[in-house]
Amino acid sequence: MNVVEQLQEVRKWTKRRDEKNRRMSLVKSWLRGSILPTDHIVNALEALISSGDKVALEGNNQKQATFLSGALSKLDTHKVNNLHMLISSISRPEHLDIFEKGIARKLDFAYAGPQSLRIAQMIEDRLIEVGVIHTYLELYGRMFIDLIPNIALVAADKADLAGNLYTGPNTEETPTLVEATAFSNGIVIVQVNEIVDELPRVDIPASWVDVIVVADKPYQLEALFTRDPRQITEMQILMAMMAIRGVYERHQVMSLNHGIGFNTAAIELLLPTYGASLGLRGKICKHWALNPHPTLIPAIESGWVESIHCFGGEKGMEAYIAARPDIFFTGKDGSLRSNRAYCQMAGMYGVDLFIGSTLQMDEEGNSSTVTSGRLAGFGGAPNMGSDPHGRRHSSPAWLDMVSNEGTIVRGKKLVVQMFETFQKGDQPTFVESLDAVAVGQDANLPIAPVMIYGDDVTHVITEEGIAYLYKAQNLEERKLALAAVAGVTPLGLNHILSLNEQLRKDGLIAFPEDLGIRRTDAKRSLLAAKSVEELVEWSDGLYKPPGKFRSW
Amino acid sequence: MNVVEQLQEVRKWTKRRDEKNRRMSLVKSWLRGSILPTDHIVNALEALISSGDKVALEGNNQKQATFLSGALSKLDTHKVNNLHMLISSISRPEHLDIFEKGIARKLDFAYAGPQSLRIAQMIEDRLIEVGVIHTYLELYGRMFIDLIPNIALVAADKADLAGNLYTGPNTEETPTLVEATAFSNGIVIVQVNEIVDELPRVDIPASWVDVIVVADKPYQLEALFTRDPRQITEMQILMAMMAIRGVYERHQVMSLNHGIGFNTAAIELLLPTYGASLGLRGKICKHWALNPHPTLIPAIESGWVESIHCFGGEKGMEAYIAARPDIFFTGKDGSLRSNRAYCQMAGMYGVDLFIGSTLQMDEEGNSSTVTSGRLAGFGGAPNMGSDPHGRRHSSPAWLDMVSNEGTIVRGKKLVVQMFETFQKGDQPTFVESLDAVAVGQDANLPIAPVMIYGDDVTHVITEEGIAYLYKAQNLEERKLALAAVAGVTPLGLNHILSLNEQLRKDGLIAFPEDLGIRRTDAKRSLLAAKSVEELVEWSDGLYKPPGKFRSW
Structure with a gap:
């Protein structure tokens, strides 16, 4: 043998x-x-x-x-x-x-x-x-x-x-x-x-x-992706206008993923109104990797959306989806086929932009939704909210992120963080150190559970303005751009205001007025639907919201 | 209305x-x-x-x-x-x-x-x-x-x-x-x-x-993943020994993907011999995202391999795979189920290391297999050969790549490039400018078709030694480490040899002797199989190579 x-x-x-x-x-x-x-x-x-x-x-x-x-x-x-x-x-x-x-x-x-x-x-x-x-x-x-x-x-x-x-x-x-x-x-x-x-x-x-x-x-x-338009504030509407004008239009964002917060719901509800007034229909936001958000119904009905591929379904959206097979992935039976793995893959590799919110961001732009004592994990956000270095195909938005010169360059996925400078309870969103650092230590994790790293973030939108982080040539510039939109948080208060003129000139930041947006225009009347009831109307009665969202 | x-x-x-x-x-x-x-x-x-x-x-x-x-x-x-x-x-x-x-x-x-x-x-x-x-x-x-x-x-x-x-x-x-x-x-x-x-x-x-x-x-x-061990050279065996000692062992690489060249085939055939002599069985290379390479048969038979998930199949491997269901993904019928999308996803996100070869590398570590007049595209290599920024789970190998200090850090996927300093026909592999730059311009591509970017590469192995690029604190150090292993190519000849002592001390480079490898030990006799015929023997006759690989 x-x-x-x-x-x-x-x-x-x-x-x-x-x-x-x-x-x-x-x-x-x-x-x-x-x-x-x-x-x-x-x-x-x-x-x-x-x-x-x-x-x-x-x-x-x-x-x-x-x-x-x-x-x-x-x-x-x-x-x-x-x-x-x-x-x-x-x-x-x-x-x-x-x-x-x-x-x-x-x-x-x-x-x-x-x-x-x-x-x-x-x-x-x-x-x-x-x-x-x-x-x-x-x-x-x-x-x-x-x-x-x-x-x-x-x-x-x-x-x-x-x-x-x-x-x-x-x-x-x-x-x-x-x-x-x-x-x-x-x-x-x-x-x-x-x-x-x-x-x-x-x-x-x-x-x-x-x-x-x-x-x-x-x-x-669970109906986790339903946001009641009643709860959208004018501050969120202002930020949504900046996103549409200062990011989507500027970079010709054609394909994208939205987080599930009220901020992005506001963007969805502004496309048929504010977006249309800018003449952007057909020029941005045509293809989505997204759960079937009810707040996207008005944009779909107004002809903005060509396709949506879904991670999962959403309670109440079944009949609406079945009646819109040109938009949603459906089987021969007419009902949705979602696919979490493929949609994450597509959302990471196949789209121009991810936009989401966070609870905390540090001065370098690292962010996390982990707060004291809570270990929420990562879900799918880091897949979408990172620059996939293996990507080799280009699109106008991706090429817009090329910031260095030379013969060997590459674009970047647009990773946008959008949040108010203060959370409820007057906690500043900009913090000296993420709670995630302490939570990670308590749980004996080998490294802190950061949701999105600062070097992957291309844009930060607050109610103050937009920081175009992809234009920062070094960490110092990134910090300055962030501080300039940090409002009256400690980070913002320490910022030397006289630097802003140069930062605006260099394109590192933009305030609403730089984007042609008047703060006073940010009104709830701009929302294409102001309530769940109006979403149902837009859907011609096909959307059937779960009981807890029925207030009429 | x-x-x-x-x-x-x-x-x-x-x-x-x-x-x-x-x-x-x-x-x-x-x-x-x-x-x-x-x-x-x-x-x-x-x-x-x-x-x-x-x-x-x-x-x-x-x-x-x-x-x-x-x-x-x-x-x-x-x-x-x-x-x-x-x-x-x-x-x-x-x-x-x-x-x-x-x-x-x-x-x-x-x-x-x-x-x-x-x-x-x-x-x-x-x-x-x-x-x-x-x-x-x-x-x-x-x-x-x-x-x-x-x-x-x-x-x-x-x-x-x-x-x-x-x-x-x-x-x-x-x-x-x-x-x-x-x-x-x-x-x-x-x-x-x-x-x-x-x-x-x-x-x-x-x-x-x-x-x-x-x-x-x-x-x-097509049988594209079959490499005849007869063609493996002693130079490739030397590099394979360095890979096992200086990368796999050093970083405890447990899960990995191999490219399809003779370099990586040499590694596969050295595991049961050289690898075993180092006592590494069960300590490295247990889980693979890989086509069913025939050259992996000796390592499988010697108990190195716990699992292999495949992008596709390989001609002649059908009966062998069907007889090894503990190792390969097979259906109730006993035959392989491969899946290109899932295996690319796993190969990108789920493994410690990718190792491949290239035809050209520039002084910054950018590489491409595109050569003059040929537009080969990318295939799957950039998925595997890049650092997936969305990765959040850690492993010992991944954590080993943490090179900066502070509370917010992250590991890196090991991306290894392994090649001889000269290609056949005495063309240096290290070049001043990748052919890909000119090919991209001729084809009107928006950016040069780079296969693997230098900032994603953690290790480069040549017959001269290993450059530990992940340790470089800046572009200058990366260039120096590369030049130190560039041999008598123009890049190597311009390198100031007196710097090597410091580079070795800083762990930026290692020569075979630093790894306890004698160049004279790199013999074909180390290969667990020296021919396709011996692979068939290892497989107990289950591997049935296509005609063109049958020389006996």
Whole structure:
């Protein structure tokens, strides 16, 4: 026997497949095809999951595998413990309960908005061992590399008897989690709302799926991307006018992603009014990587928008989307197909601009939404809010960011931060040191959890004006431009006002008057819709807002 | 009628769907289910494609939709012309013939290796209007944003009578092109090698597909990732030893992507010998984003490799992969599922290191494989060979690249360039100005087509030593470190040798002796396999190399 033969003798190459077959044989008698009776779920999970497994549990921003996460939290810790959870968005209490109970031990995640306070405390108390905190794309990427799931627990709308799945508009991350698991001999377990004879369309083929279970009630779905226009202030309208005039028009921004705040909702609602008055329809903002924001309805109806690709769906927008197939990605059945991984990829690599808001920014332009005691994670913002150095295709906006001379240059993605100089409660947004630094230290993170780094930011918009950071030749100039729009925050008060004339001349800053904007014009009457009710009107009754947004 | 009603009156929202239905009705009588008779393909394409359409034609590195691209080149230009082609890899003569004939006019592409000379000439002659040159991920991303296909022409192995598709190991970009087209009311046309009663597995569901046609012969598949160990030189072995010692071991590189050259093949073949002698098994190189390189077989068989996710397949590796499901991503049927988009995403975001080679590098570390008169495009290298600024998760290797101090820092992806100081024909690799600069000007590109920018490169390895560029505090230090390993090229000859002692002390460069490597140890006898025949032996006969690699 030579060395090669000896090595092959000892090594087995089908451990994952054999183990999968072993576990599946334990539940075989309960299955009809791949369908498991609802009341067998806890027993089945105890048979199919082994201690120490890597378990990908679907937790999106919106769609939650609530039935499966609930069942997981009921497992007998003598049978199943020390799981390594992969959860993109920690949204449900039971996502953390399983750590308190000892069912799970290690956690890789991307976002923990609703649970950010509790998760920070549990990490400090060593109830959770954090792998690392990712962005969505990184976590998905590593599921194909070194965080390969043994188990996927996901949610779909419907299954047929053959085991094919229909996810409906909130396709989101389901296909990605399933692909990573199914093709590595992991076990794919799906909760569905119902089993039907014929699916509207197939989103995931039966041959990728192992176990299907009808949930006791439909999966949770959150309307996270709905902003009521009533709450948009005139300060936000002023900033939105500056964004349209001083960024979108100036750089011919054709494709973009918006954050989910009221600031960007204001921009969406100004396109058909202020934007139209500037003659910009068809010249900016034609292509979007965006969840179906209801506040974009007036711009769509007014012919501004050519296409929207979505990370996920949005409650209430189903009928409107189905009636606008030229704009939205929809299947043969007419309903949306979203895709979180592809939309993040497109939002990072395929668009001119990202614009979002933040809670804190330091004097170098680093920013974070992490505030004291809360560990919210990153979500997808850093994917979009960074300059992708691998980008090689150009567009007018991207080329506008070329700031150095020479034969070897490159453009930049436009990364815009837009916020008021003070947050509610009179906390200055510009701070000496980000809270993220202390939070990172408390949670023993290797580096501070910065959401967007200053060297990636090209523009900062406050109610004072715009800082054109991409024009700064060095860190000093970047700091000066920021201080010039920092208002009466400590950073702004220390700024030497006499420098502003030169900064304006150099194009490093612009005030509203430099952009032809009168502060007194920033009125709520400019909004194309001033309430959710008016959004419904614009949609011809197709948009059906969830109850909490109905005030009429 | 109010303004909203007026706008809605004039706007139609189902143009794409209506147009698709109109076109499909023209071919309906020829279809049985979705299956079109082979000899009807030209007529069918003339009915289904309209002048000016955006047409995504599957051209991977490996798998080519040859039957469909051949049919496309036979269209009557009076009926179909001025198409806007989206082709990730220009590999076939007919990919360019259609431009000469006037069937197509505009081109967005990512790579044009085999056709790089002809494409450069055709652009200069204005036979092709180039949209822009992308990397793969950018082109895929934009297919969901502003380059949404009207038509997809793709290749699969098999279809069933219901219209489901099995792509086999070379899944590659097919699902991505189909998703972008199917969910935007485009028309998806698939060539298959055969129609069967039952598929081994479903890669793409029938509800995403419109027309299936059995090709006159199987699609073309190229073995592009096979390197014959016979051709590996001792110079390459020396550099490979430096890479293992001075980069992989030093930074604990656990997950990585290799380029396709002989340099990296040498590393793969040294892991089970030189790497083992350093006690590194299990400590480096466990997880890979990589095509199934045959030269990785000895490392797999020796227990170095835990997982490999693939962009595509490789001819001859099918049976070996099917027998190693713990390592490769395989379906229930046992065959590989590759995925170009996900693997690029993982290779960019999810791994510690990219290492590749280049033909030219300038004194600042910018590099390109574009040489005079050839416009090869970018492919996927810039995705992998750049620092992804959106990355937020850390690993020991990534943290090792933190070079500045302070509370706000971040790591870097390891981007390694490895090449000999002279190319064949005694052309120095270090040049004063990249040929890419002139080629870009000739082709009227907005900026020079640089493959990897100097500021993204962390390490350069030549036969002289390693330049640790991530340690350079400024451009001057970066230039000095590069010159120190530039040998007797003009750049190297101008370097002041007396500086080297300080550069070594500062850790900016290392010579083989600094790494404990004797140049005389770099022998071919170190290779775990010295020929393709020995790779076959390592694989226990499972690897079945294509004829051109069989010399025994």
